[in-house]
Structures are given as C-alpha cells and as structure tokens.
Amino acid sequence: MQQHFDDVAYALGSAESEARMAEVHPLPIFSEEASAFLADLSARILTDAEAKAYPDVVTLGFWCRPAALRQMQQPYHTEGNRLGRGIVFHIAPSNVAVNFAYSCLAALLAGNASIVRLPSKDFPQVDVLCRIFAETLAEFPALFPYFLFIRYGHSQEINEHYSRICQTRVVWGGDAAIEAIRRAPLPPRTNEITFADRHSLAVIDAPAYLAAEDKERIARDFYNDTYLSDQNACTAPHFIIWFGTAEKVKAAQEVFWRTLHAFVKERYTLQGVQAVDKLTQLYRIGVHAAVQQIPMEDNLITRVRAAMLTEELASYRAGSGFFIEYRAQDIAEIRPLCGISCQTISYYGAVRETLLQTVLAMRPAGVDRIVPMGRTMDFALVWDGVDLIRSMSRLISAV
Template sequence: MPEAKLYPDVVTFAFWIRRSSVKKLAERFQAEENCIHLGRGVAFHIAPSNVAVNYAYSFAAGFMTGNANVVRIPSKDFPQISIINKAVNMALEQYPACRPYICFVRYGREQRINDALSSIADTRIVWGGDRTIAELRKSPLGPRASEITFADRYSLAVIDSDAYLAADNQPRIVDDFYNDTYLTDQNACTSPRLVVWCGSQTARAKERFWSLLLERVQKKYEFQSIQGVNKLTNAFLAAAAQEGTHMISCGDNRLVRISLDHLFEGLMDFRGDSGYFYEYDCQDIRDLKAVCDDTHCQTVSYIGDPQMFLPLLKTGVRGIDRIVPVGKTMDFDLIWDGYNLYERLTRTIHIS
C-alpha cells in the first residue's frame, strides 16, 4: 500500500508481521529456545463463594507455574474444602519445601485485607463475577503487577437430536449432563442454562432426554422450596420480557423447562439455577449469535459433530471460549476463558 509509506510506525508494524517474520516467531515460541520461564512471584487468588472447588483449580494453576500463592477460599464452609485442604497438608508433610508457596486464608470482605494482599501481589486472579471484580479493583496493585479476571459468564448446550437418538449410551449422556448442571446447582459458569435442539427428531429426542434426566434428578437431587420460588420468578420475568416464552410442565419443580419461540438478546439476564433450563429448537446454528455474541458467553457443550459450530464462529461471534462434549464442561485447563494461564502466570527471560 503506497499510502502506508507515509507513516513510519505503520511501516515498522508491517515489517514485523511480514510472512517470514511470523514464521520465525512461531518456530521460536514452539521450540521455546533461549527462554526460561519462571513464576511471576506472589499470586493472590480470590475464589468465588458459591463454587466449592474453584479455589483449588486456581491454586493449582498458580503453583504449577512456579508462584507463591495466597488463596482466599470460599467463606461458605463446603465439606469439599476440608477434604482438599487435608490432602494439601498431607502432601506438605512429604514436601515441606513447598510450604512457602501455599497459603490458604478465609476472611470476609474487609478492604484493608484486600489492600494488604493486593499490595504484595505480582498477579491477582479474581473469580466470582463483575461485582467482585469491581470491589477488588478498589485495592491497587503494584506498577508491574498484572491481573486476571473471570467475570460473570453463562453457558449453553447444543444437542443434535439425530446423534442423541442414535447413541447407544443415552443414559450415560444424561448422567453427564446431570453432572454438568445439578452438581453445582448450575452455579458454575460452565453449567448450561440454555439447551438448543437441532436435527430432524427434536420432539422424540426431547421426550427421551428430559424423562431420563427427571428420573436421575428425583433419585439424586435435594430440592429446597426457595429454589422453586426463584424458578417461578425467573420464568415470569422472561415471559414479561419476550412474547413466545412459556413453561413446559414436567410435574416436578426439580426440573423446569422454559420454551422459547426465538432467542433474544438479554435472555441470560433471566437465567436461573437448580434445574432451570431455557429450551430452543434451532434450524440454523447462526441463530445462536443472539445469545453468543456477548463476551459473557463462555462454554458451549454439545452432542453431535462439533463442526456444526463453524458457521456460527465464522460470523465473528464475540462470545464462546470453549466448545466441549457434554460431560466435559467442568474439565479445567490452563487455557481458560480465553486466557493462556501458563503465559499469564509466568514471566519469560530471554537469553540472546
């Protein structure tokens, strides 16, 4: 482009991204030649209060990347926390040299404590939603410190009715879906709140799928009355916000299905939990852009062929960080929410 030559900074950028330069960058980073990776230093983790084991995943990521970790564990006394912490203490008895790298703390919302821990942090990792992030940002970080934030997110599931009905392991698929949703009362950001059906046998597949799920729920899930009240409230709000929204009776408040004539922006403002699902029959996968073109959209789980999502992704959708099979939504990885935690939690020393 002749006009680019008028601007030295544009020329410099164009030179840097030329084909041969990009190939060299790829080769260097793949081989990681002449580089040493170290932990950034002190990692201050703020775990969400409503998910029992998230703090452990966050800690593991910080620990494996070589950081000293201060982890604020949930204020709610989940039994899972005691089990995990006991295992950590047992490991530390065998490897006492690791003790300076691990500090689990529990406290309320005192800003003075947030201030103190943020002031010594080289990286701050905040889980728990937009409000928690805003509160923690009142506590300043050092000039060289970095921050990784996991904001409010929502997820959905897409089920190809033909693939589901052709599967030999339909009960296992339903068990996997149960684990993705009911085990955390749908409070995990990875838990589907919307179930999208596609294919040529949606009515038959839905009848089979939901009846199997209801059997599981009635046997396994402990239900509280307040959960039913919250579900009814969300259903009324969604119906008031958009015509064509109606409840499908399942005969049990443990499972509430809300049928949608079409998807609309803002649907997830009315998302519920504890077995509350919006449901939509999809003819064109690109229709999902109405709910996926939002940076709050995180995980899409599926039954069928993941290639079906390519037309949606090619629209340039702003959401969706993960596409995984049903049953794998909570499988943690160092690539999470669009972050490469290995890179974000280390610093690179280049030797030339």
C-alpha cells in the same frame, strides 16, 4: 508482609508462614518440584476414602496425575526460560467448591506461590482438600511457603494488604465481586486476571441423541454439567439448543427430559429458596420474552421454550435445573447468545466441526470453549481464552 489481621483465619499455613512468603523464589514453569507435588497430591486424592464421595474432588485428582501433566506441558516445552512472577493472590468464587484448587495449582505450575481466599460458602470439599494439601506438603516441606489458604469476610483493608504484596491477582466471581476487589490498588508491575459472570449453552443433535444407546450415561453427563454446581458455574449450560426436524426434536426432548428426571430425582434435593428463585425467574421471563413453560411432573426440572433467541434472554437464567430451550434449524441461530458473556458451548452429536466453523465465521465477542457434553467443568490451563501459564509467568529473553 508482617501485618497481622485478627479477622483472617488460616485453613492452610499460618501468620508465620505468610511472613516467610516474601522470601520464596519463583520457580521455572512445570518445575520438577511442582510436578512431583501434583503427582503425589493426585495419588492421595484418588485413594482417599473421604475424597471419593465428591466427584469434583476426584476429577481434580485425575486432572493433576502425571500423564495429564505431561500433556499439559507440551505447548510450553520450548519455553524453558520462563519463571513465575512471584506471589499470586487468588479470590476464589463463593459458589464453586473446587475452583480454588485448580487456580493455585495452575499458579504453581507457572512457578508461583499462592495466597488463596477460599470460598465463603461452607463446602465439605474445601475441608477435604485442605487436609489433603497439608498431608502432601508434609512430604514436600520446601514447598510449604508456597501455599497459604485463608478465610475472611468483606474487608477492604485485608484486600488491600494481599493486593499490595502480590505480583499477580486472580479474581473469580461475579461482576460486582470483581468491582469490589478492584477498589484495592495493585503495585505498578502487578498484573490482574479476572473471570467474570458468564453463561453457557448446550447444543444437542436430536437424531443423534435418539440413536444413542447410552441415554443414561448422557443424562449423567448432563447432570454433572449442570446440577452438580446448581448451574452456578459459568460452564453450566442454561440454554439448550435442539438441532433437527420438529418431529425429531419433540421425540428427543421427551426421552431426554424423562431420563434426566429419573437421574435427578435419585440424587438431587431442591431447597425451598431455590424453588422460589426459579419461580421468580419464570415470572420475569414470562413478562419480558416470548416464551412458554413446558409442564413437568415436579419442580426438579423447569423448562422454558423460547420462540426466538435474543441477547436479553441471558439475563433471565436461573440455577437448580432451570433451562431455556430453542429448536434451531441452523446452528447460526445461536448468534444472539454468543456475546461477550458467553463462555462454553457443549454439544452432543456430530456437530463439533459445524459449531466450530459457525463460531469462527460469526467472530463473536464471546465463546471461549466448545466441548463435549459432560466435560464442561474440565479445567484447562487456557481458561476463558486466557493462557494461565504465560499470564502468571515472565519470559527471560537473551539475545
């Protein structure tokens, strides 16, 4: 681990602490050290004035508070003979600000040290979290060698260096990014976890929505699921499936989009390049699919009504408020969207059990999560169907 690269910038740690990582020992899963560190990190995030400006950072603070950790640990309470695998090399997605923190904290709970390649996009949330991590580690000096946050450009040599010294490699990103990283070989006993391009959808029970009294809260929840990440997160729904009679759906759509638009207009700025991207996708989908654009008062929300659902529709999704709508008479009509690239189905209304039973009956290649609207970005230790604790740790058996 002594090799030094001038192109590597250290956001947390240094070349010296990187060299020391070879000497760190794996920890037990949910170790006392890790739990104490996360509790302190949570308290600092939730009381930090700068962090409070970013809902995704605050959400991280709630995620790692002690009560949440105790609940996360329950499925593993009989697995005291699990230790971390060693060093985990994380390649964070370029377009989601806080994902890197969840990834490395999951690795710590699994007993590992982490080398994290931070997002290439300049997110203020990343700087805030790097500062708070550093402040917390000052109180836990024994854990300092377990964290290395770095930035570097597209470098096969650097990818190969960090891939060579890790025991687990975790890649978050698009299919092309995963393909590029995989050109860097791994040692024989190193495992790899990849989270590739995915799409998600939302199912809305129209009668239930019309009967709801808190439509502003529903708009906020949907905004957090979508606009907060510019729909770049795999969890963000691009497809809106309305369930109910034609009359109920039409009435619900009018209220839903009007309420959402008022919320978006106060909080969201659409950049010119985003508007062009949406227009381009609108033209593309208009050429290749039976769709109709629904007029809106401006470009903050782009609505496309599909006459039928097909697998190909997933290739025409866009971000920044681009939604493909469909009215379903039977929830099973979502089948074409539930292929291997489908990650999350969010819902509003009393449709959870119907959704679950429908998905189980279909046995699709995709669909890993069914969650209430407003909770699509809630991180869990089982993600995309992968148990991160068990995947990043090893079991010591004794007979």
